[in-house]
Amino acid sequence: KKMSSPIIINIETIIVDLPTIRPHKLSMATMMAQSMVIIKITSDDGIEGIGESTTIGGMTYGAESPEGMKLTIDKYIAPLLLNQDATNINALMYAVNKNVKGNTFAKAGIETALLDAQGKRLNVSVAQLFGGAITNRLGVLWTLASGDTQKDIDEALRLVAENRHNTFKLKIGRNTPKVDVAHVSAIKKAVGDDIKITVDINQAWTESVAKKWIQVLQDNGIDLIEQPITNTNFDGLARLTEYFHVPIMADEACATIFDAIKLCKIRGGSVFAVKVMKAGGLYNTAKIAGMAEAADISLYGGTMLEGTIGTVASAHIFSAFSNMDWGTELFGPLLLTDDIVVNPIKYENCTLELPKGAGLGIELDEDKINKYKRP
Template sequence: MVLTPTADTPPAVTVERVETFTVALPTLRDFTIAGGRVTARGRPAVRVLVKVTASDGSTGWGEATPIPSWTYETTESIVSTLTQYLVPAVTGLPLWDLDRLVRACDRTIRRGWSTGMPLARAALDVAWHDALARSRGVSLGRLWGRRRHESVELCWIAMGADPGALAESVAEGRAHGYRHFKIKTALASGPDISAEVARVKAVREAAPDARLIVDANQDGTQDSALRLARLLEPLDVAALEQPLPANDIEGLRRLRDLSPVPIAVDESLRHPSDLAAFVRRGAIGIAVAKVQRCAGLTLALRQCQLAEDCGVALMGSGLTESDIGLAASLHLFAAHDLIAPADLNGRQFLSSPYATGSVIQVRAGVAEVPSGPGLGIGIDEGIVRELAR
């Protein structure tokens, strides 16, 4: 039996238009990870924004962060994937049908080792969520029927090549009210990792009571990562994050078994099935939740729920997003229980000129989860268009 719309059955709200904007945002500080530079003070930080417009006039915004030093997607590949492939495939779909959005993206950009073009997909998925929730006049938490926390504690990224610079960075973070810290480390320089241990020690001495996370961003080998973990044990490190390449499941399993420091997995977990593979092999105890890495909120929610169901602890992280990505991550993390402060560091390294009206409040290193419709923040489209390249 086929049901046809009647006077009492309003037509389904569909997605009428999807627009893409490449914007240049002001940077506040230098930021470098093991793979290279993320931001450079004085040089604009490029982000790709997506605007979804539905047939009822509702709009939503999403964001992609091209960081080739972290993953393979570039500004050019994100824009071309969206405009040439994903947007034509999803325009006209019902706004409510998030599952159909995911399946359409899966068919259009096939996966390789894991999800194909997750950052591009994330911008579309988050904008879709924002428009759907605004169409219904509710926040994302109400849309999901899930919000456990009204705020999320954040950590400050301690930056510096030497102990003195790191101590100054920690002092700056403390002056802004942050209590907990994360430090990036590099392990590919050779067998002598004493300099990296000294850097971590400097942060610990400057913040003796802080939760401290060390992130290697895939830079180590099994031997160098294990040596580092053993040397970090006296420094009371909460987690050593992704010290091995993303596809080295057996290496991460071995490291988890041998390391005296908890090992967290980030870049390896682009799809819920990736997490399932780690769980089956006993290779994971801490999973890092990240919206863009998971191709958006739909799959990120599935992955976080799977982690909880499997007894895997969750930490939260981002990709140095502007306030659009910050809002999406806050809603995701507020729906779950994190074991450590979240690394949502966009405010530390760049500004979001287009965030107006309802803005995210961060006080003493704690971010309030927005409560308004959709993402819960205001976006000035005129400023977005002024910033567009």
């Protein structure tokens, strides 16, 4: 280790709870607030990096919870990083991965904070650390999930009129397929042919049920089907992909690099939803994108409904991918009633703008952190 290398001297984790603008109803949970673990990593050169680890609906989406992520970082990950060279992210994440199994969401927030700090240190953006952004604008859809068909239609028409979104994802799988599919068809009819509609079943259907009802969704002109069946049924995803014209997207099934290689081999999905949280960081997300590119599988920039820090981290790495055929759903901050950063993301013309500036290019609002942090 060089004498001149900056050393990590402090790692802080804070759970922040921000209310949602309306109930957000998914097949496995109803969200009234989002809980994010905000991570600050400070080095002895005075540079602070920020990161975020966020999941959806407690432990209903994945194996990690906000409280568990905070504990994992404080007790098991932070001691591996303290007093180490802050600039060697490969060495730091190698140590973390060697000593901590799983816990990809916690690792993703840590790696984000290391990258933010390194970008600030070198005066380049996080995207530049990955070779540069191909585009500084990413398409962003909106998820309709109020639980009420008419409310969803009103919300969609308003957002189309404002030119904020031109694609909508519907969360289904809470009701019987018949009720859900009628809901989807009513919304599709109300918004018209120029607006894209996708559905996310969040694993709620069995393969035989999926085969019956995806047919109806396909006949009704739905544009994309996300994770219809359980995340363990990789072969089923391959069969559905082969059987239907409408693209089938792997979300929960395609979490880690190890999932991605298996799905690429059997073409389990013609689209992958990549997410920094599932993959365990930006580097692993880029590895999955590389596998997908080689297998001619398209990408969709997914979200765990992170706040601005996690959303911007995702935007930096997604902007570096060439196969983002299905745009992104990086709308997390828009679902929340407030923000904890000084410079919120600019959403315009159905896209977001990649922040300019070093690292992530965002700055925390400490007053807001204090207001919303869990006592």
